[in-house]
Amino acid sequence: MDGNALAALEALAPASAAPALAPVNPVSAQSVAGGFDQMVSDGLSTVNQQLLVSQTDLQQLATGNAQNLHQVMIRMEESRLSFELLMQVRNRALEAYQDVMKMQV
């Protein structure tokens, strides 16, 4: 895989995983400069926050406190999309890492 393409893909991650309805810990452009591990952990925490929001929504739905059903479903879809994006980024990163590890010197 081309290194530039991977970098471009990783650069997409924080912006794309930005929270939608509940703004939690937005990732700014400065933190991208903090290194790859910082970027990954930021993205992970954002996705985790969205999953936690979905969990809270589902708990409220189960206890009958949900305001409306479609909002819960939409938040669930959003967290699912974020998780899918996370998985895709992880796949690309791991693929690149394995390519480098298998390289004959």
Next chain:
Amino acid sequence: MDYSQSFAISAAGMDAERTRVDVAALNLANANTVQTPDGLRYRPLTVLARSAPVAFSNQVEQGLNSAMLTLPQTLVEAAAVEPRSVYEPGNPLANSKGFVMYPGVDVATEMVNMMSAQRSYEANIAAMNATRTMALKALDIGG
């Protein structure tokens, strides 16, 4: 994710349609209630849906400016319809001439409103699903 704006647009539409269904159901539920002697009666409600501008953070990127991006906002008001008076001399709530006042709810109109709101709700969900499918397909790029 920048798809959240599309989701928010569809969610606003769903909210509006749900209000319409709620109001139609309320009108239907109260269609056969009678005005009590103290003048208390049900007034049929109507939904006034209008489009109002909202502030999104990333409009420019989508090619939409704030004047274009308006979302439905609903306002529920009592409709100015006359009550329906029915001759029921045996009714304990009848007036001296034997008439009782029913709310002026047109059941057929309410049913049509409800069906239209239901279909519009489905249309909003279809729009949201299209957005979601596009997002998932975009994640398939290069995979």
